[in-house]
Amino acid sequence: MSDLPLIQADRAVPSPAAATPTGGRRRRLRLLSRTDRVVITLMVLVPLLLVTGLVWLPAVATVLLSGTDWDGIGPLKDIDFVGARNYSDVVNIYPPFVPAIQHNLLWLAVLFGVASPFGMFLAVLLDKELRGSRFYQTALYMPVVLSLALIGFVWQLLYSRDQGLINAVFGSNVDWYGDSSVNIWAVMIASGWRHVGYIMLLYLAGLKGVDPSLREAAAVDGASESKAFFRVVFPVMRPINIIVLVVTVIESLRAFDLVWVVNKGRNGLELISALVTQNVVGEASRIGFGSALATIMLLVSLVFIGIYLGTVMREDRR
Structure with missing residues (x-):
């Protein structure tokens, strides 16, 4: 009788060798x-x-065509390989290139030094779960879903010389888009308006992922909110900071829609992206020369993309 339960147990439990x-x-x-x-x-x-x-494939073709002299219309057998002559001409004998570099650097400085910190400031405020924060998030992010070309038309309502709101309020007669001494600042304000919402969303997502115990520990140590943010929270969001840097650099390089809508990148609004379009699909149709300009943009972008990927890979290994 004492052996019966053991026999039943053996029959009830299948062996791992039979089940696996x-x-x-x-x-x-x-x-x-x-x-x-x-x-x-x-x-x-x-x-x-x-x-x-x-x-x-288009990127590789652009790099290859940058060493040629081709109008983009003739047969491929007529392509004349000129080596690095296009790059030499871009730097030495192409007058709009230097202003375009200066304007791109100015664009980067304004987006990174003004628009990005302001977006971070708005993210910190909205992270406090203020009353109506959802409405403010939607309102501030709304410009991001609009194209820069459409934003240019929207801001035309403010910048118009004859019917614009700014001139009507201040009683001025400034041609904000046409005057070469002020139009670069006008379009950067319009671009920054859109950029602020994007940066706000990135930092808001980063703030939601910060461990609340870090802030509590800083508060226990007597640190003010500003010190706790810059000494504790901000360093923790290092991946977000790298993303913001890369996004801002790429935005400053590929800024095209707004200046093209205003005056096709001329008269004070020269940018590298606009110069590429003018030479590739413009009246001149210099495919090789425009490809050299595009390759310069590609190389600059790859530097910051490499920084971002290196940072992400280091974080994954940790």
Whole structure:
């Protein structure tokens, strides 16, 4: 009688050797089914083909064409390879290049030194869960969903010489978009208006991920809110800071829509992106020369993208 429970227990509990192979085999068969393989292949292959065809191949073609003298119309056999002459001409004998570099650097300085800190300040305020914070978040982020071309038309209501709100309020007669001494500042204010909402959203997401115990520990130590933010919270958001830096640099380099809508990148609004368009699809149609300008933009962007990727990889290893 005492052996009966042991026999029943042996019959009730299957051995791992008998159960594991069957379950493992079923899982392997499920993963290796034809449908799964087709879906996985498409999920990998389709984005890879799109990125290769729309990003990498045009980028490689741009670099190759930067060493040629071609109008983009004649047959490929007429392409004349000139080496680094286009780069030399860009730097030495192309008058708009130096103003374009200066304007891009000024654009970067304004976005990084004014618009980004202001966006961070708004994020800190909204992170306090003030009354109506959801409404303010939506209102401040709204310009981000608009294109820069549309923003240029919106700000035309303020900047118009004859019917603009600014001239009407102050009784002035300034041509904000047409005067070469002020139009760069006018378009940067319009661009910064959009940039502030984007940076606010990035920092707001970063602040939501900060451990509340860090702020509590700083408060216990007697640190003020400003000291706690800059000495505790801000260093913790280092990945967000790197993202903001990269985004700001790329935004300053690819700024195109706004200046093109205003005056096609001329008369005080010269930017590298506008010069590329003028030479590639403009009246001159100098594909090789425009590709050299685009390659310069690509190289500058790759420096900051490399910094970002290096930072992300270091964080993942930690």
